[in-house]
Amino acid sequence: MRVAIIGTGLVGASLGLSLRRLDEIDEVVGFDSDPVQLAVAVDRGALDSGAGSAAAAVRGADLVILAVPVSVVVDTAANLGPLLAPGTVLTDTTSVKARVVAAMRAAVRPGVHVIGGHPMAGSHETGADHASAELFVGATYLLTPTVDTDAGAYQRLHGLLARLGARPLAVDPARHDALVAVVSHLPQLAATTLMNLATDRAREEHAGLLLLAAGGFRDATRVAASNPDLWVEICAENRDAIVAVLDDYRERVGRLRSVLAVGDEASLRRELADARASRRSLPGKETMTGALVELHLPIPDRPGVLAEVTTTVGAIGVNIEDLGIDHAPEGGRGTLRLAIIGFKPAGRARDALEALGYEVLEQSL
């Protein structure tokens, strides 16, 4: 299996480092528009070789990963998409999905398999210098299958990522964008707002104000130091979802303000206690341990089954550790196998799939 990585910064080079450890990967070729990044990626062993151009890198690749910034991914897809041979899997690593997946799909010939990707792993460092083969271990890796995603292609990509130690989670592209608006884009804009409010107050009222900034303020504003260009792009790409989440947030701030203003201590205590309990039980980046349970589902031969099954399991917050497909000898039907860690999560997945009419057989491994 031959992999091409376009964009060899932190994420691209980390994917190269970890993919090259797998037996099934014969070659990883890469390209970066910045020759320094490309040279560092080769030096660090993230690539077997650097290509002279993106077009040269993708030639003959079975898997093409666009690990470029969101601002250029659409153009990159438009340029490279037509060069890919049928059967190639094309994925990306950007943090918004609906428009990016649509652009990738529009750019490729029939038979090229587009599956959006978004690793929930990163670092405040950037560049191939800081790449690590361990970056994805235990991290949620979002995949966005759609109604016509090929099950075999999905299985190959899912399997590779799982063997890197990542925990794939399937989610619809539009749904993805609504979710990251909550967990990624809102925290950024809330931190920006808090930082600017404090700075303005310091300027207008009391220059000593920022001398009072202790740990809580520092934590709450840490991401405010992020790159403005990147965030302007992200906000443009995911505008509708972010605006909707900001409306929700603003309304909640207003409600809390009213609770305080009237001295409703019971409601205030409940808000604080709920948030504390949720924060304490926030799932971490960790490799799960527990019994591996396999669910077997006979699946009809109709489009969208793979996306429906995987995103249904994702929507109840359950990772699919591995995924396989057995085709019946007579064709037309097959069996999907999903490996899930833990009897409880597997039971919840089975219930959700049975509610959609699937027959599910559970088997512990």
Next chain:
Amino acid sequence: MRVAIIGTGLVGASLGLSLRRLDEIDEVVGFDSDPVQLAVAVDRGALDSGAGSAAAAVRGADLVILAVPVSVVVDTAANLGPLLAPGTVLTDTTSVKARVVAAMRAAVRPGVHVIGGHPMAGSHETGADHASAELFVGATYLLTPTVDTDAGAYQRLHGLLARLGARPLAVDPARHDALVAVVSHLPQLAATTLMNLATDRAREEHAGLLLLAAGGFRDATRVAASNPDLWVEICAENRDAIVAVLDDYRERVGRLRSVLAVGDEASLRRELADARASRRSLPGKETMTGALVELHLPIPDRPGVLAEVTTTVGAIGVNIEDLGIDHAPEGGRGTLRLAIIGFKPAGRARDALEALGYEVLEQSL
């Protein structure tokens, strides 16, 4: 000099550990309503001895520090205030000041010197177990002198704290509460709101949502795990200031929402860039280095001069590293000496004081 510390948790025991290192401190006695905390503080060397009661601890003390939670500080002051002899300095360590300082002043006899205190240092750990003599090194330590604060008493307390390595900053009690509403109380309530929004969305829409929580979300919600009881008390004590800041914050979130909704990228980029620049230049907890500059001010013998001078310097964000008073032999007037690190901050302090009509002489040490 004899010090009494009431409440020997993290802050009280840390004060004990560091004060006992100073030559001028003859004895540190403490009391805690929790006998385990008191025993740990004695074991750790934070106290010369534990007293059998708070009343016994404060007997004969020159400095009494109420290092108890905000929920009990008013009652503690009411109980102990009448026992203090004229000349005693009474301070506290709670995070709200206007009402607490008023309560301390109402509780004491004439001649007892009340100066509110609030060290901007802490830890997510609590209790005497985690006390450290280094807790205050480089940390801003707010003091709230008022119009009738005795200059000599202020000088003694300021000097002690400076010799612990803390950086005293003077601020009016009501102003203090407005400032901490911005840098401490708003970050807490914003984190609580963000955490609850994400949890509700996870419950209502997509149980996988919290699996997507990466570093930005974790940082932004870290303080949401704080103790609800403590925060209900703080919100009650500082209600008006917090409500006003929440109004400002909500309005800014709304404005940012509009900027996004209309696609005003220039304004969005400016907001992001301003916040980034401010966050990157946030002053840290650090011991400053630079030339020590002394400002000499002849001061008239009228009430409020000490508070006016120190809070004016605090309001432009300049720490007074040390402070002394020379009394003229003929009485009636004296000279206040302020030690400030750096020529620029000293120049700004001089300008601000001259604008109030003080004659200021600058001298580098």
